[in-house]
Amino acid sequence: MSRFTTAANLVAQDPVIAQARKYRDELGKRADEIEQLRKLPQDIADRFANDGFYTICNPVEYGGAGASPLVYAGLVEELARGDASAAWCAFIAITSAFSAANGDTPAIKSILNTPGTILSGVFAPNGRARKETVDGVEGYRISGRWAWGSGSQNAHWISGGCFILDDNDKLVMKDDGRPQHLSAFFAASDVNFIDTWTVTGLQGTGSTDYEVKDVFVPKDRAFLRFGSRSLDYPIFKFPQFGMLAIGIGAVALGAAREAIEDFQAFAGIKVPQGNRRTLAEKAGTQRDISMAEATLRQGRAFFYEALGEAWESAIDGEVSIENRRDVRLATTAAVQSAKTAVDLIYELAGGTSVYRNSPIQRRFRDIHVATQHMMVSKATYELTGRLFLGLPTDIEQL
Structure with a gap:
């Protein structure tokens, strides 16, 4: 078994994940502000930068900490538990800084090594x-x-x-x-x-x-194109498009996890109209929350397993086509698992979920927009399916 497979251990141990966790409550409280502004408030964006989130995957000479894609995924997932939009902006800044490092010019290195740059x-x-x-x-x-x-x-x-x-x-x-x-x-x-x-x-x-x-x-x-990579660093062997897809998967997983917790917070209190029992006491609720939990965990497990195996390959020398295939498949599967889980929770919450003051409706909307990104669309299944079947395949976007 891969030493990176148990993502929970990695997430718990890495200090940058702990730093991201500190934002969760604030992001949740400011979620309405973020939506109304229709962009990330600059103070939050700047604090993310000053905490080193955006260059987390870049090698030190490119302004970063040289962290693995698993740390990147865990960071974004943690932020998404507070607010998906904030996490989305974070992963875009991370992948932009990572892509910029491929330029490997004095000007680009200077930009990446300037503290607080986004x-x-x-x-x-x-x-x-x-x-x-x-x-x-x-x-x-x-x-x-x-x-x-x-x-x-x-x-x-x-x-x-x-x-x-x-x-x-x-x-x-x-x-x-x-x-x-x-x-x-x-x-x-x-x-x-x-x-x-x-x-x-x-x-x-x-x-x-x-x-x-x-x-x-x-x-x-x-x-x-992608510039020239310094292949002495394992992170530069990791697929570019895979890095982009990872961020989308992590946002979806974090938002879905929090939607389940949102529901659990009131399921034992709310008594639906015309009922004597709470939501939690209904057999249908018990069934569907178990389905949501299992679906989300399955998607998350495959997601981190694929990332771990690909990262091991990068450390050993080369990320294989099979690894790249699995990263793309796992990120798409993670988003679809998160969507299924959130849909179950949205329906379980009944009328509560439609009100603007319910975080469930926001997570529902966020997840459904995330699924529209081309990197996690259902076309991914066709791309990876051709590889599973040994058919000639354009692998440029793996």
């Missing part, structure tokens, strides 16, 4: 970049608009994926015939935010659109 960004190549030299500095002139900019309004540096154009406005292609993909980092002052984030759940993530127009980015604040 990064965010979107990998999708919705921008267009042209090579340009300004005052002897090589770089790119970039314009573009990106959607789903979670946490971007809290960030000091915001990235955007781009395709590169030549002097004739034609896409610059790689040897394999695909367009070259550039990731560039913009100063927050160069970014214009477009208020599009009016949604049902995860309202406090501030996942609005943003754009830049004719912004010059020096070459050392940009890198092609």
